[in-house]
Amino acid sequence: MTAAEVASVVAAGLGVPAVELPVADGGDGTVDAAVACGFTRITKEVTGPTGEPVTASYAWRESAATAVVELAEASGLRRLPGGPRPLTATSRGTGELIADAVRRGATRVVLGLGGSASTDGGAGLAQALGARLLDDSGQDLPPGGAALRDLARIDLSGFIDVAGVEFVVASDVDNPLLGPHGAAAVYGPQKGATPEDVAVLESALSRLAAVATQTHGLMGAVEHDDRPRPMGVAGAPGAGAAGGVGFAALAFLHAEIRPGIEYLLDLLGFGELVKDARLVITGEGSLDEQSLRGKAPVGVAQAAAKAGVPVVAVCGRRTLTDDELRAAGIEAAYALTDLEPDPARCMAEAAPLLDRLTRRLAADHL
The missing domain is CATH 3.90.1510.10 (Glycerate kinase, domain 2)
Structure with a gap:
């Protein structure tokens, strides 16, 4: 799924007003x-x-x-x-x-x-x-x-x-x-x-x-x-x-x-939009050690932290521990593989699985 597709599915499944910013x-x-x-x-x-x-x-x-x-x-x-x-x-x-x-x-x-x-x-x-x-x-x-x-x-x-x-x-x-x-x-x-x-x-x-x-x-x-x-x-x-x-x-x-x-968040106006948010949801296909080296989810978490807004992540799979996530500024991560352990099915059914995952996330944080 593209970033825009993920944002659309997540926004629709939250049950609260959301701003989509791929x-x-x-x-x-x-x-x-x-x-x-x-x-x-x-x-x-x-x-x-x-x-x-x-x-x-x-x-x-x-x-x-x-x-x-x-x-x-x-x-x-x-x-x-x-x-x-x-x-x-x-x-x-x-x-x-x-x-x-x-x-x-x-x-x-x-x-x-x-x-x-x-x-x-x-x-x-x-x-x-x-x-x-x-x-x-x-x-x-x-x-x-x-x-x-x-x-x-x-x-x-x-x-x-x-x-x-x-x-x-x-x-x-x-x-x-x-x-x-x-x-x-x-x-x-x-x-x-x-x-x-x-x-x-x-x-x-x-x-x-x-x-x-x-x-x-x-x-x-x-x-x-x-x-x-x-x-x-x-x-x-x-x-x-x-x-x-x-x-x-x-x-x-x-x-x-x-x-x-960092630069693209500035270019796309993230700093202004996050001021009125109660939660930021970010994501990546695989949330792993590479993510910690300046990838999008950690950059989003760092930018949201400046506004004091908590961050959670959705992903296809995750290999990072809870402590590693929190150290990067991400309170929790929700992976498709939590619902479906078969990666092939995760990819084939990404949208409906993400919708289910989003509802679990909303119950926990909203």
Whole structure:
């Protein structure tokens, strides 16, 4: 179920007035959450991670000249019908969505990173915005991370005018671009990369960082920031997000990286809505240790705590103890597997099980 579907079922089953506010943390569902909160969906045909066209969308709010672009929409793993392509997948489609938003008049672009299919350092994104990545003979590089090993020069003379546009990366990933905690080593295997592929991608991303730093003064792009950043932009926390798209956002768009759920809650007006609430209900498919690392439920709990409003959670399953939940600010969690131990049936009958779970929650807390 999507966040909007879960919110609808829960609101209907509570028996009291409820405000529905589907949220996301920058990954899958971020555009849907923004649309559910009043943004307009803009749909475009763009380049998918394999180079084939895909239909993708971003969220647009005319009154604020703000676009919410979700990388997974155009460049996500779900856009790989033939399976992973760790060496050749491109982030170009995400750049095409950003370019469309800028041409539409955006003065703020929020880029949600998560679920990426590529490990190209954001090269495809930069190319879509007008950058030329050239080899020794002056030829444009083909798509994908592996091709970056042949990078000799970056030409930004045709780069889209982004003066006056604020770029915010909504991501909870703090990995640098390179090294044992970098984009290739940590996330490459999740995208089908073998150990040999990881070595190729690490070398390629190192080449991208070296050429970009040497030819475009990216060390200087960090000098206005008081935080120490070893290795310049490549070493910045979050540069390794989404296969290195974080690096491209920092290097070429001078983006600011913000915690995903925290920023999106602000953007969607959670702070004002929670003031009049007696209870906040949040949720996630699997409420587990990963949830404690800045995922949506904990971010919601932290934001609600500032207003003194208690928080409970619904989920498909939970592995966290009661003490771990309370330490994260969640008073109780209600899992579909409490009602139906078979995960397959939980997924097949998610809505009716959630309705039953909601009524139990309401009896306990309302």
